[in-house]
Amino acid sequence: MRRLIAFPCEEDQLLGSLDEADGTTGLLIVSGGNELRSGAHRGMAMLAATLAAEGTPVFRYDRRGVGDSGGANRGFRAARADLLAACGAFRREAPQVAALVAFGNCDAATLLAHHGRDAGIDRVLLANPWVVEPRDDLPPAPAIRAHYAARLRDPATWRRLLTGGVSIGKLIRGLRRISQNGPQNDPFTAGVLAAIAAWGTDARIILAEQDATAIAYADAARRAGIAPRTLTVRTASHSFARPADAAALAAAIRDLVTARE
Template sequence: MSRCILTFPVAGETLVGTLDDALGTTGLLIVSGGNEVRAGAHRGMAMLAARLAKAGTPVFRYDRRGVGDSSGDNRGFRAAQDDLLAAAAAFRAAAPHVTRVVGFGNCDAATTLAWWGRDAGCDALVLANPWTVEAAQALPPRAAIKAHYLAQLRDPAAWKRIATRGLSLGKLIRGLSRVATREQPSDLAQRTLAAIAAWGTDATLVLARGDGTAIAYADAARHAGMTPHTVTIDTGSHSFARPGDAAALEAVIRQALSAP
């Protein structure tokens, strides 16, 4: 295995990527979410790439325009199609022995891959906590707020606090009433759910059980009647940063990489 830094052009700008090369013919393309650099939260993606490459999987990750080492303006995930396509092409050019590509992304990077992964030549995807919430909507998402209040009502300790006036039952009821009305799914949610559905069995969903973004996605998918292959990791960390999270996430990715 070896690690190298390379650059490639997109719309007059220069993007920077990192290739952890190995001899395997199935490669992993990591797309960073939000404004996160290609090393990932707490260097999680850099360490993941090193472990996978050591086991024989080539891994490519990159900074989109305006993020990290790449030039240009950061226009968000909605404008990241050209960056993704160029990164996939750069990956294949730098590692021509790769014949199958699995894409992995968290949050809006998962949405990016769901929308344009086919165009980029990805054969399969691992999508963690897909972003389905419009920026104008209140955060945390309504589904996450509802889940919080329901968890309070199921918690014996919460009822004890109510009995001792440490927690207001009226507040719980008012909170639930504010989120009881079902909102219509946003255009973003509908587009993302349709894109994920189109991948069929080639997409694996990974959800952090207590994460608001994951809860919002799961709520939208449930109401849409979608049941894609989903693995839920028992964590509240959006970036899978708690003890045991990285190993659980890596196990899912390795399974997708080894699929025929």
């Protein structure tokens, strides 16, 4: 059964959804960006129902200023209190839960990396962690390099370049971005990578192979020399929206839930 749960967060009220089950390991799903707790195309709501039917209680919530929750939306950097409040509500409403694991995509993965331990979370599955702050409307340099490498292997790209089908201005901007220093010296990037590394074997990564955010993370992690257990899914879907992607994500979450310390 799915229940709606209202709970306080500082001066505001948040709303979450609990898919009930008898399992003693609970899953918290944290939405990234300004996404509602239902997820893209209701993907997280459907995932929660599936896992609960298999015995895993699942809690999802809208952070302040998003969806059904009150307050002002101040982004993921200001969402630590929301995360702690959601974990507290989950444990109150499902008192049989002895171990708590969490999944988050994009900046929700970054939030979990930084503050999951504070919330009493035991293990995390971090999807496409957000490690590079945007400086303009272009993707991160590693994603541009990967894109150009693939395009330059395609003869059609050269034909388009010769016939004016490729924007020279955009090409020059992309090449300039590639020539810039990597993100390894950026304090934000270094902080996220250090937070992920601090989880040790309790953190697992899942990446959408052709997603720009995932490519940027993989490049930054390689440069920093951190190598948490990582599953790469052959998809460009940031939210693992295709049926095969969703199945891979569900399998990774099941593995997280059933893992033993």
